[in-house]
Amino acid sequence: MATPFRRRVLSAAALTAAGALLITGCAESQRDDAGGSASGSGAQAGSVDGNFIFAASSDPKTLDPAFASDGESFRVSRQIFEGLVGTKPGTADPAPLLAESWESSEDGLEHTFQLKKDVTFHDGTPFNGEAVCANFDRWYNFEGIQQAETVSYYYGKLFRGFADTPEDAVYESCEATGEHEAKVTLAEPFAGFISSLSLPAFAMQSPEALEKYKADEIGGTAESPEMSEYARAHPTGTGPYTFSSWNVGEDIKLTANEDYWGEGGEVTDITFRVIDDPVARRQALEAGDVDGYDLVAPADTKALADAGFNVVQRDPFTILYLGMNQEQEELKDVKVRQAIAHAIDKEALISQTLPEGTKAATQFIPDSVNGYAEDVTTYEYDPEKAKQLLAEAGYPDGFTIDFNYPTGVSRPYMPTPEQAFSNLSNQLAQVGIKVNAKPAKWSPDYLNQIQGTADHGLHLLGWTGDYNDTDNFVGVFFGQEKPEFGFDNPELFSALEEARGIPTLEEQTPKYQEINKEISDFVPAIPLAHPAPSLAFDKRVASYPASPVNDEVFTEIDLTE
Numbered sequence: 354m355a356t357p358f359r360r361r362v363l364s365a366a367a368l369t370a371a372g373a374l375l376i377t378g379c380a381e382s383q384r385d386d387a388g389g390s391a392s393g394s395g396a397q398a399g400s401v402d403g404n405f406i407f408a409a410s411s412d413p414k415t416l417d418p419a420f421a422s423d424g425e426s427f428r429v430s431r432q433i434f435e436g437l438v439g440t441k442p443g444t445a446d447p448a449p450l451l452a453e454s455w456e457s458s459e460d461g462l463e464h465t466f467q468l469k470k471d472v473t474f475h476d477g478t479p480f481n482g483e484a485v486c487a488n489f490d491r492w493y494n495f496e497g498i499q500q501a502e503t504v505s506y507y508y509g510k511l512f513r514g515f516a517d518t519p520e521d522a523v524y525e526s527c528e529a530t531g532e533h534e535a536k537v538t539l540a541e542p543f544a545g546f547i548s549s550l551s552l553p554a555f556a557m558q559s560p561e562a563l564e565k566y567k568a569d570e571i572g573g574t575a576e577s578p579e580m581s582e583y584a585r586a587h588p589t590g591t592g593p594y595t596f597s598s599w600n601v602g603e604d605i606k607l608t609a610n611e612d613y614w615g616e617g618g619e620v621t622d623i624t625f626r627v628i629d630d631p632v633a634r635r636q637a638l639e640a641g642d643v644d645g646y647d648l649v650a651p652a653d654t655k656a657l658a659d660a661g662f663n664v665v666q667r668d669p670f671t672i673l674y675l676g677m678n679q680e681q682e683e684l685k686d687v688k689v690r691q692a693i694a695h696a697i698d699k700e701a702l703i704s705q706t707l708p709e710g711t712k713a714a715t716q717f718i719p720d721s722v723n724g725y726a727e728d729v730t731t732y733e734y735d736p737e738k739a740k741q742l743l744a745e746a747g748y749p750d751g752f753t754i755d756f757n758y759p760t761g762v763s764r765p766y767m768p769t770p771e772q773a774f775s776n777l778s779n780q781l782a783q784v785g786i787k788v789n790a791k792p793a794k795w796s797p798d799y800l801n802q803i804q805g806t807a808d809h810g811l812h813l814l815g816w817t818g819d820y821n822d823t824d825n826f827v828g829v830f831f832g833q834e835k836p837e838f839g840f841d842n843p844e845l846f847s848a849l850e851e852a853r854g855i856p857t858l859e860e861q862t863p864k865y866q867e868i869n870k871e872i873s874d875f876v877p878a879i880p881l882a883h884p885a886p887s888l889a890f891d892k893r894v895a896s897y898p899a900s901p902v903n904d905e906v907f908t909e910i911d912l913t914e
Contacts, residue, residue: 403912418553443899450551644891648765664890665899690879695738723865768886
């Protein structure tokens with residue numbers, strides 16, 4: 354077993370200083386790599402069992418985070434890899450990681466990063482300015498299948514263009530301006546640039562390992578890509594854990610990086626055991642076969658807590674919404690969409706189907722995100738108002754419409770979709786809106802139907818935010834024409850595009866507040882709730898670093914035995 358490393362510590366005073374610096378466009382490192390205690394909750398270093406077993410809901414899609422977009426891939430990636438930017442503990446806000454500080458030009462085009470010294474990748478390759486630029490240039494030069502949304506989802510969505518389409522690209526160039534300095538130049542402002550770098554998709558990877566193990570040689574098709582040798586067996590980052598093995602369908606094993614630049618922790622060996630059934634995950638925890646699992650069913654949280662297990666909630670950074678496809682005749686009328694909004698009792702939906710800690714939603718971003726507006730139009734639960742609006746729209750007796758919902762899935766924003774459908778359909782029936790139930794298997798059937806066709810009416814979907822930026826929510830939903838919502842609103846699209854390119858948060862925030870008001874008046878969908886996902890752990894887990902964006906590194910776990 355590897356020797357335990359010291360736990361990473363961030364002081365409250367340091368975080369306050371970081372917040373002040375971020376406002377001025379410059380940040381300094383909060384990572385204390387000079388020492389600290391490995392003990393947590395009274396445990397002494399070496400006195401606990403450092404083997405930690407986490408029940409994963411599936412295998413990761415890939416071990417190369419640049420080609421990942423799923424939670425299970427990112428959970429593993431966060432242990433192996435690190436980016437220039439991380440997040441402040443317990444928040445979605447950016448904080449220094451491999452970059453000790455950064456400065457951004459007033460026009461938002463140039464970003465200069467001061468890098469940590471004496472950091473190496475797991476294969477001994479030095480982390481420096483050239484390594485940073487090698488990663489940025491790798492993403493920019495993806496070609497063919499590498500550019501597919503199913504492969505490089507996040508780079509394509511956020512940076513928009515590649516070397517063969519420079520006219521569309523947000524990224525322009527990267528220059529190693531010193532051994533421990535790199536300057537990234539953008540072709541156009543992107544206010545969410547720094548925050549977006551906290552995504553595992555933009556983690557730093559060893560340039561030598563990427564080349565040696567042919568990371569960019571992807572086979573198959575865009576619909577069914579095949580992983581490279583690197584992505585199957587040689588992920589190489591700077592993080593506190595190194596890759597040991599992957600038995601597909603069974604488990605992934607990691608071990609502590611003895612040459613880690615920072616502070617380790619009490620967990621020295623990690624096993625991600627694949628258990629796809631949520632009931633089986635709970636049973637494995639109760640039997641002592643695993644130390645913890647994610648996405649606990651709302652009905653299980655109290656029973657597990659009463660039995661002495663450590664149930665941990667993430668702060669809500671999600672949105673569950675009722676989508677409305679305006680290709681359907683009835684839904685083209687804003688009065689009908691307003692009526693549906695007034696017909697929904699969000700508090701009843703939350704209390705009956707969603708986890709404790711869930712907040713009712715008034716807009717499509719949580720209140721912790723820049724751009725949240727306090728004075729948006731809200732649609733209080735009012736069945737009589739709903740009936741009045743339906744009559745004004747020409748439907749005094751209501752109407753019948755398809756209601757699509759997924760089956761066989763549990764998402765952070767939608768742990769029990771069948772229950773949510775039942776609750777909402779009963780509420781709609783009270784105002785005369787009858788529904789045709791249209792269940793479908795989550796992947797690929799449901800997502801393909803809702804996001805790729807006009808063959809749906811009302812539907813349940815949602816989102817878990819990736820980083821603290823309004824564009825990551827409303828830009829994703831309403832930034833362009835989409836089959837999911839079936840409307841064309843050039844003014845809204847243009848406003849979102851303009852806001853995305855405003856270089857400073859001070860200027861950008863009021864613009865997004867106005868956009869959120871416009872969306873509330875337009876009612877393209879109904880924001881229902883910000884669910885609070887839960888995790889459950891064995892009694893020996895004294896604390897777990899719950900993050901609203903799942904930025905959870907296992908060196909931060911405190912064990913008692």
